[in-house]
Amino acid sequence: RLVEAGRVCLVNFGPLVGKLVVIVNVVDGKRVLVDGPSTVNGVPRQIMPLARLSLTIIKIDIEPGSRLPTLMKAYKAADVQKQWAESSWAKGIAKKAAKTKLSDFDRFKVMVARKTRARVVNTHMKKMLKK
Amino acid sequence: PAEDPPPLSPRRNVAKPAKLRESITPGTVLILLSGRFRGKRVVFLKQLESGLLLVTGPYKINGVPLRRINQAFVIATSTKVDVSGADVKKFNDAYFARPKTKATKSADGFFAAESQKQELSADRIADQKAVDAKILDAVKKVEFMKPYLNSRFSLSKGQQPHAMVF
Numbered sequence: 001r002l003v004e005a006g007r008v009c010l011v012n013f014g015p016l017v018g019k020l021v022v023i024v025n026v027v028d029g030k031r032v033l034v035d036g037p038s039t040v041n042g043v044p045r046q047i048m049p050l051a052r053l054s055l056t057i058i059k060i061d062i063e064p065g066s067r068l069p070t071l072m073k074a075y076k077a078a079d080v081q082k083q084w085a086e087s088s089w090a091k092g093i094a095k096k097a098a099k100t101k102l103s104d105f106d107r108f109k110v111m112v113a114r115k116t117r118a119r120v121v122n123t124h125m126k127k128m129l130k131k
Numbered sequence: 132p133a134e135d136p137p138p139l140s141p142r143r144n145v146a147k148p149a150k151l152r153e154s155i156t157p158g159t160v161l162i163l164l165s166g167r168f169r170g171k172r173v174v175f176l177k178q179l180e181s182g183l184l185l186v187t188g189p190y191k192i193n194g195v196p197l198r199r200i201n202q203a204f205v206i207a208t209s210t211k212v213d214v215s216g217a218d219v220k221k222f223n224d225a226y227f228a229r230p231k232t233k234a235t236k237s238a239d240g241f242f243a244a245e246s247q248k249q250e251l252s253a254d255r256i257a258d259q260k261a262v263d264a265k266i267l268d269a270v271k272k273v274e275f276m277k278p279y280l281n282s283r284f285s286l287s288k289g290q291q292p293h294a295m296v297f
Contacts, residue, residue: 104162104172104297105210108279 001055003032005064008080009053010089011043018093019043020084021053022071025064037071040081058083148182154207158214161186162206162284162297168195170283174212174266176219185222189263189270192280197259199227206284208297212276216265221258 001007007023019041025033027047034053036043045068060078062071084090102110155161159175161184173186173195184202188195270276286292 100294101296103210104208104284104295105160105275105279108282109275112275112278 001057003050003055004059005066006060006062006074008056008058008060008084009034010056011048011052012054013052016043020056020080021048022060022062022075022080023053024062024066024071033065035068035071037068037075039068039072040075056084056087056089058087148178148180149202151178151184152202152207154209155184155202155205156211158211160208160210160212160280161200162208163195163200163204164206165204166200168193168198170285171195172208172280172282172284173198173200174214174280175207176214176217176262177222179222179224181224183224185219187259187262187266188280189266190259191263191267192270192277196255197222197262199224206297210279212266212273213269214266216268217262219262 003023003026005023005025009021009023011017011019011021019036021034021036021041021043023032024035024045027033030051031047031049032053033045034043034048035045038044058078058080060074060080062074066074155175155178157175157177160172161175163169163171163173163186171188171193173188173193176185176187176197178184179199181199182202183199184205185197186195186200187197190196270280
C-alpha cells in the first residue's frame with residue numbers, strides 16, 4: 001500500500017478518528033493533503049500527518065490535487081463505501097462496537113449461546129475421536 | 132465574649148428520602164451489590180416512603196423474597212419486566228419493621244440464648260406468592276429471562292464496569 005493520490009485511509013487519531021479519507025496530494029515526507037470527500041462524510045480538505053492515518057488497500061483513480069467534483073466522480077466509480085463495508089477490517093470494527101453496546105441481559109444471552117455451541121461442537125468432536 | 136451565645140435554633144433540616152434514579156422504574160431488573168443476596172438479579176417493584184426500594188426475586192426463581200434495598204447498593208440494568216399485574220399497594224416500611232423485643236439487662240444477657248429466630252408468618256408467604264404469581268407470568272413470556280434472573284452477576288477479567296452498558 002503506497003502513500004499516493006487516491007489512497008483511501010482510516011483516521012486513527014485525533015478528532016476525526018474512525019473516518020475514511022482519501023489522500024489527494026502529498027505535502028512532504030510526513031504530511032498529506034486529505035479529503036473526506038467533504039460531501040460524503042463531512043471531513044473538509046486538510047493537511048494531516050501520516051502518523052494519524054492507517055492505509056487501506058482501497059485506491060481510487062485520481063490525479064494529485066483533484067478538486068471535489070473530480071474526486072467525487074472517481075469515488076463513486078470505485079464504490080469505496082461498498083468495498084470498505086465488505087472488508088474484514090470494517091466488519092471487525094463493527095463487531096467491536098456492537099459488543100460494547102450489549103446490555104447485561106444481552107451478555108447473558110451471548111454466554112448461553114456460546115455454551116450451547118460449545119456443547120454441540122464438543123459432543124461431535126468426542127464422537128469423531130472415538131472413531 | 133460578654134454575652135452568651137444565642138440558643139441554637141431547632142434543627143430544621145430533615146433528610147429527604149433519596150430521589151429515585153431515572154433508570155429505575157417498576158419492573159426494572161436490578162443487580163444487588165451488597166448484602167446477603169449480592170450479585171443477584173431482582174425485579175424492582177416500587178420505592179417506599181423511607182426511600183428504600185421494594186424488590187422481589189421472584190422468590191421461586193432466585194430465592195430473594197420481598198425485601199427492601201437501598202438504592203445506593205444497586206446497579207439498574209436496562210432490562211424491564213412487566214409488573215403491572217402485581218399489586219404492591221399494601222407494602223410499606225411498617226410491614227418490614229422488625230418487632231421490638233425487650234432488651235434483657237441481665238449480666239449474661241449478652242451471651243444469652245440465641246436471638247429468637249423470627250418464624251416466617253403465613254401472611255408473608257401468602258403475600259410473596261400473590262405478588263410473584265403475576266411477575267412469574269410476565270417472566271415466562273420473555274425467552275431466557277428466568278435463567279437470567281437465576282444467575283448471579285460477576286465481573287470477569289478485562290471487564291470494566293464504567294465502560295459497560297447495563
